[in-house]
Amino acid sequence: MDPIIIMQMVAAGLFGAVLYTIIGVAPGTDETAVLAPVTLALILAGVSPYAILAFFISAITAKKLTDSIPVAVAGIPGGVMAAPMVEPAMVLKQHGLSNLSIKKMASGSVIGTIVSIPVSIGLAMFIMPFADTIVSYEGLIFFSGAVFLALLTKNKLLSLIVIVPFALLIQGLRELYWATGIVAQDTTVFISFFLGITIGPIIFSIFELLNQNTRNSMPRYGYKEIEFKKVVTTERFPNPLKILTRKESISASFGSVLGSLTFFLSPVGMTVFYGELLSRRIKDPVKRASRAISTMDSLTSATYMSGILIPLIAIGLPLSPVAIGPGNALFNAPPVFDIDNNIHHQLTMSEIIVATCIGAAIAMIFTYYIAMKFANQICTFVFKLVPHEALIGLFMGLVLMLAFMDAGWVNLFGVLLIGLVAGLLHRNGVNYGVMFMILYSAPWIMGVFGS
Amino acid sequence: MSNQRKNLVEIWEDHVHIKDLVIAVLLCSVPALGGYMLAPNEPPLPLAIGLGSAFVGFVIACIVIKPKRHLEEIDEE
Numbered sequence: 273m274d275p276i277i278i279m280q281m282v283a284a285g286l287f288g289a290v291l292y293t294i295i296g297v298a299p300g301t302d303e304t305a306v307l308a309p310v311t312l313a314l315i316l317a318g319v320s321p322y323a324i325l326a327f328f329i330s331a332i333t334a335k336k337l338t339d340s341i342p343v344a345v346a347g348i349p350g351g352v353m354a355a356p357m358v359e360p361a362m363v364l365k366q367h368g369l370s371n372l373s374i375k376k377m378a379s380g381s382v383i384g385t386i387v388s389i390p391v392s393i394g395l396a397m398f399i400m401p402f403a404d405t406i407v408s409y410e411g412l413i414f415f416s417g418a419v420f421l422a423l424l425t426k427n428k429l430l431s432l433i434v435i436v437p438f439a440l441l442i443q444g445l446r447e448l449y450w451a452t453g454i455v456a457q458d459t460t461v462f463i464s465f466f467l468g469i470t471i472g473p474i475i476f477s478i479f480e481l482l483n484q485n486t487r488n489s490m491p492r493y494g495y496k497e498i499e500f501k502k503v504v505t506t507e508r509f510p511n512p513l514k515i516l517t518r519k520e521s522i523s524a525s526f527g528s529v530l531g532s533l534t535f536f537l538s539p540v541g542m543t544v545f546y547g548e549l550l551s552r553r554i555k556d557p558v559k560r561a562s563r564a565i566s567t568m569d570s571l572t573s574a575t576y577m578s579g580i581l582i583p584l585i586a587i588g589l590p591l592s593p594v595a596i597g598p599g600n601a602l603f604n605a606p607p608v609f610d611i612d613n614n615i616h617h618q619l620t621m622s623e624i625i626v627a628t629c630i631g632a633a634i635a636m637i638f639t640y641y642i643a644m645k646f647a648n649q650i651c652t653f654v655f656k657l658v659p660h661e662a663l664i665g666l667f668m669g670l671v672l673m674l675a676f677m678d679a680g681w682v683n684l685f686g687v688l689l690i691g692l693v694a695g696l697l698h699r700n701g702v703n704y705g706v707m708f709m710i711l712y713s714a715p716w717i718m719g720v721f722g723s
Numbered sequence: 724m725s726n727q728r729k730n731l732v733e734i735w736e737d738h739v740h741i742k743d744l745v746i747a748v749l750l751c752s753v754p755a756l757g758g759y760m761l762a763p764n765e766p767p768l769p770l771a772i773g774l775g776s777a778f779v780g781f782v783i784a785c786i787v788i789k790p791k792r793h794l795e796e797i798d799e800e
Contacts, residue, residue: 317770477734478748481741492729495793496738502796655792660737662784665747669755669777676756677770 273626277322281627284323285634288330293639296338297654298663303353304704305470307331307598309670312463315605316677321618322627325584328602329631332580333385334639336573338650340377340565341643344370345501345651353572356544360551360561360568367558370501376562377569378643379512380524384570385577385632387528392578393625395532396585403587410589410611411716417591418709424537427701434697436721438707439714441693445686455679462606462711464675464683468690469707471671474664475688476695498655502648510644520566523550527567528574535578536592543571577632585624588616596708731791738791747788751780 295306311328319327339354343361357377364373399406406413415435422431442465449455468475480486513521527546534542547568554560579594580602589611590596590603603614615624642650675687694707710717731738754776762772 313770313774317774474734478744481732487741490732493731493733493738494729495731495791498792498794500794500796652794655794656790658785659739659743659747659788659790660734661739661743661747661788662751662781664734664739664744665749665751665784666777666781668748669751669780670774672752673755673759673770673773673777676759 380566384573472694
C-alpha cells in the first residue's frame with residue numbers, strides 16, 4: 273500500500289479520535305446524529321475512501337470509549353448506547369468507586385474492539401458466498417427489516433402502520449422533485465432525507481416551542497445539576513487485562529463474540545440482554561456491577577465494530593442497525609458512493625482490514641490513554657465550555673446545508689417536512705431503525721403497493 | 724445561584740434556553756448555508772467552506788452562550 277495513503281489514514285484516524293473523544297463526552301449525543309453528518313460531509317468533500325474508513329472506525333472506537341466517562345463521573349450517559357450502563361455505574365459510584373468504573377468500562381471497550389475485529393472478518397467470509405443472492409433481494413430485505421424492527425419497538429402497531437405512509441412521503445417528494453425538474457431524473461435524493469429523519473426529534477421539539485400553549489405547559493428546569501466526582505488517574509499506560517479480573521476479561525470477550533454474532537440486531541437491546549445474562553448470577557452488588565459494565569461496554573464496542581465491518585466486507589449493503597444508522601454514508605453518499613459502488617466495491621477486503629486496524633489502533637491508544645489520564649479534565653471542559661445549544665445548532669446547520677446541496681431551497685422545506693413526521697413518529701415509539709429501513713425500501717414498497 | 728430561575732426546557736437529554744438555542748441555530752446555519760452558496764462553484768470548495776463556516780459559528784456559539792449545567796464537585800471518599 274502506498275505510504276501516502278497510509279499517512280492519510282493515520283491523519284484521518286487521529287482527527288476522528290480527537291473529535292469524537294470530545295463529542296463522546298457531551299451528554300445525550302445520539303450516535304447517528306453526530307457520526308452520520310460529519311462522515312457524509314467528509315465523503316462529499318472528496319476525502320479518499322481509505323481515509324474515510326479509518327476516520328469512521330477511529331471515530332466509533334473513540335466515541336464508545338468516551339461516552340462511558342460521564343456515566344462514571346456524573347451518572348449521565350454520553351450517548352444513547354451508554355444508557356444501559358448508568359444503573360451498574362451508579363452502584364459503583366455509591367460505593368465510591370467511580371474511578372474503578374471508568375477503568376473497567378474503558379478496558380471492556382478495548383477488549384470488545386480487539387476481539388470483534390477478527391470475529392467479524394471470519395463471519396464476513398462465511399456470509400460472502402451468499403452476498404449476490406442477498407443483494408438481488410435488496411428491496412424485499414429492507415422491507416422485511418422494517419417489519420422485523422417494527423416488531424421489536426415499543427409501539428409495534430404504529431411502527432407497522434406507518435411503513436407504507438412514510439414510504440409514500442419519501443417517494444412522493446422524490447417524484448415531485450423529478451416532475452418539477454428540481455433534480456435530474458437520474459438523481460435520487462437520499463442524504464438529506466436521511467438526515468431529516470436523524471434530527472427529526474430535535475426539529476419536532478423546536479417546533480413545539482412555537483406553540484404558546486405547549487410552551488407554557490412544558491416542564492421548566494433550572495440549570496442541570498451534575499454531581500461530579502473527581503477520579504484518581506493513573507500515570508503509566510494502563511493494561512486493560514490487568515484492570516479487569518480474569519473472569520471479567522472472559523465475560524467481556526465472550527460478550528463481544530456474542531455481540532458480533534448478532535450484528536444485525538439492535539445494539540442497545542443486545543447490550544441490556546447479554547449484560548444482564550452474563551452478570552445475573554453474581555451476588556455481591558459491587559462485583560456484579562463491575563462485571564456488568566465491563567461486559568456491556570465490550571458488547572457495545574463489539575456490536576458497533578461488527579455491525580459496520582460485516583456488511584462492509586461481505587455485502588456492500590447497510591444491513592445492520594449500525595450500518596444503516598451512523599455508518600450509512602459509507603454505503604450511500606451520492607454522488608460519491610451508492611449502493612452499487614461504495615467502500616465495499618472500491619476497497620479490497622485486505623484494504624478494509626488495514627484501514628480498520630489503523631483507525632481502531634489510533635483511537636484505542638489515543639483515547640484509552642486520554643480517558644484514563646484526563647477523565648476529570650475532559651468532563652469539566654465539555655460540561656463547562658460546550659453549551660448544548662451550540663451542539664444542536666451545529667448539527668442543524670450541517671443538515672440545512674446538505675439539504676440545500678441535494679435539491680435547492682425547496683428541499684429545506686422537504687427535509688423539514690420529513691423531520692417533523694419522523695420526529696412525531698419517534699416521539700411515539702417508532703425507532704430510527706424502522707424509518708431508515710423504510711427510506712431504503714421506499715422505491716420497492718411503492719413498486720409493489722402502487723401497481 | 725441567581726440564574727436558577729426555572730426558564731429552561733429539555734431537548735435531547737439536556738437543558739437549553741430557548742433564546743440561546745435560536746441564536747446558536749442561526750450562528751451555525753447562516754454561515755453554513757451562506758458559505759456554501761457564496762463559495763466558488765468548484766467542488767469540493769462549497770462544501771469545505773460551508774463546513775468551515777459552520778464550525779466557526781459553532782465556536783462563536785460556544786463563546787457567547789453559557790452552558791446550562793451546574794457542576795458540583797465532590798471528592799472521592
